[in-house]
Amino acid sequence: MLTAETLRGVYSAIVTPFKSDESIDEQALRKQTEYVVENGCHAIMSTGGTGEFPHMSREERKEATAIIVDQTGGRIPVIAGTAGCSTREAICLAQDAQEVGASAAILTPTYYFKIPESGLNQHFSDVAGAVDIPVVIYNNPLYTGNPMSPQLMADIMQHPNIIGGKLSQNDMGQLVETIRLTSGQVSVNTGIDSQFYPALCVGSRGIFSTASCVIPRAMVDIYDHFMAGRHEQARVLHMKVQVLNRFLEYDPGYVAPAKEALAMLGIPCGAPRKPLPNLTPEEREGVKNALKQLKML
Numbered sequence: 001m002l003t004a005e006t007l008r009g010v011y012s013a014i015v016t017p018f019k020s021d022e023s024i025d026e027q028a029l030r031k032q033t034e035y036v037v038e039n040g041c042h043a044i045m046s047t048g049g050t051g052e053f054p055h056m057s058r059e060e061r062k063e064a065t066a067i068i069v070d071q072t073g074g075r076i077p078v079i080a081g082t083a084g085c086s087t088r089e090a091i092c093l094a095q096d097a098q099e100v101g102a103s104a105a106i107l108t109p110t111y112y113f114k115i116p117e118s119g120l121n122q123h124f125s126d127v128a129g130a131v132d133i134p135v136v137i138y139n140n141p142l143y144t145g146n147p148m149s150p151q152l153m154a155d156i157m158q159h160p161n162i163i164g165g166k167l168s169q170n171d172m173g174q175l176v177e178t179i180r181l182t183s184g185q186v187s188v189n190t191g192i193d194s195q196f197y198p199a200l201c202v203g204s205r206g207i208f209s210t211a212s213c214v215i216p217r218a219m220v221d222i223y224d225h226f227m228a229g230r231h232e233q234a235r236v237l238h239m240k241v242q243v244l245n246r247f248l249e250y251d252p253g254y255v256a257p258a259k260e261a262l263a264m265l266g267i268p269c270g271a272p273r274k275p276l277p278n279l280t281p282e283e284r285e286g287v288k289n290a291l292k293q294l295k296m297l
Contacts, residue, residue, distance in 0.1 A: 002043075002077050002104045002134050004163040007187035008205040009042030010219045011079060012212040013050040015258050016064050017269035024060060026067055028269050032213065033071040035267060039216035041076065042206065042223075044068055045106060048081035049143065050210045052255060055273040061093060066100035077103035079136060085110055087123045091130045098133045106136040106166065106208075109146040117152050128161040135159075138166040138208075139174075140191065150174055154181035166191045166208045172198060179203040193219075193245040197238035200226045210248045214261040215241060215294060244290040253277065261287050264297060 014036060017028035036044060046065040047053045053061060065080045072078055080097035082105040084090035094105040107127060109120050128135040137156055141147030148156070153165050164187030167175045172195060179188045179202060190199035193211040196219070200206075212219040218241050225234035247257040255272045256279045262269050264287070271278055279287065291297045 002079070002163060004186045007043075007104075007136070007164050007189075010040075010206060010212050010216070010223050011043040011045050011189075011208045012036040012041040012216060012219075013045040013048045013191075013208050013210050014068075014213040015255065015262065015269050016047065016051040016056065016060075017259075018273060019270060022270075022273055024064055024067075025270060028267070029064065029067050030071045032262065032267055032269060033068050036213060036216045037072060037075055040220040041212055041216050042220075043077040043079055043103070044072065045079045045208055046081060046102070048083075048106070048208070049140070050213065050254060050258060051081060052273055052276070053081050053083060055276070058089075058093060058096065062096040062100060065097055065102055069101040079104045079106050081106055082127070083108040083111075083138070085112055087126050090123070090127045094127050094131045094133070094135070098131045102133060104134045104136055104163070105131060106138050108138045108140050108144045109148060111144040111146060115146050117149075120146060120148060120152065121156050124156045124162065125159055128159050131161075134161055134163040136164050136166060136187075137162060138168070138191070140166075140168040142169070150177035150181055153178050157182060157186045163187060164189060164205070168192055168208075172202075175199060175204065176202050193248055194242055196222055197226065197234050200234070201231075210254050210258055211241060211245050214248070214258055214265070215244060215296065218294070241294065243293050244287070247283070247287050247290060257283070257287050260284055261291060264288060264291055 017025040047061045080102035082093035139148045168191030187205040191208045
């Protein structure tokens with residue numbers, strides 16, 4: 001069981017591989033899972049944004065998490081993405097995650113409708129109270145349209161079954177303030193790869209990382225260097241992997257670059273589900289050159 005103390009390190013936000021008919025490619029998903037486990041990641045996040053959850057059915061999200069849980073065999077925790085547009089949907093998804101053996105659930109605020117802070121607090125409280133596995137809250141205002149202030153996040157994380165948070169926003173000051181307000185009582189993490197080393201420096205426990213599904217060893221090495229006090233090695237490696245990280249954030253969208261990079265590394269995961277775009281030839285060449293600079297190709 002994950003706790004606020006043990007939720008730390010590099011949690012790989014992996015893609016969901018699809019076949020040409022857009023069904024889940026189980027063997028590719030198992031291969032990708034094994035890749036990040038063998039390269040030292042501390043946990044896996046299933047069916048998050050990188051995993052294309054908005055374009056998957058409830059049954060598919062449950063299936064993908066079940067496959068990952070089975071493949072990990074208890075070696076590392078699986079944190080299931082259970083974001084839903086309604087509280088009812090999020091509860092069902094979190095219960096599915098618990099049923100198939102996930103170690104925790106992670107979810108964003110509800111999206112589309114603008115929800116007041118009291119409603120967001122109640123949403124997370126209702127989900128956290130409906131399952132026995134712990135819950136991580138995820139602030140991603142660009143995608144949800146419902147931003148959570150550091151104070152609101154700190155208030156929500158007082159719930160006994162909520163063990164931490166993930167923050168994916170350009171303003172690192174929000175991360176710093178959330179860490180200050182929670183006083184180390186919960187696990188506060190960045191969700192942006194280019195913020196990893198700076199986030200560790202201000203007290204982040206780790207990262208929910210898209211890059212780690214492509215370059216898991218490098219991301220784990222940054223964490224290990226930092227934890228061992230080798231700050232300059234951590235900083236230098238962080239700057240080195242930025243050549244790839246810049247493709248895995250907001251533009252041109254992180255799913256296609258991650259899947260293209262994995263295919264180049266011999267782990268083909270299919271194309272993103274429509275209407276997510278594939279990379280242009282120029283973008284594809286950029287990803288390829290980044291992997292070459294990292295000596296991955």
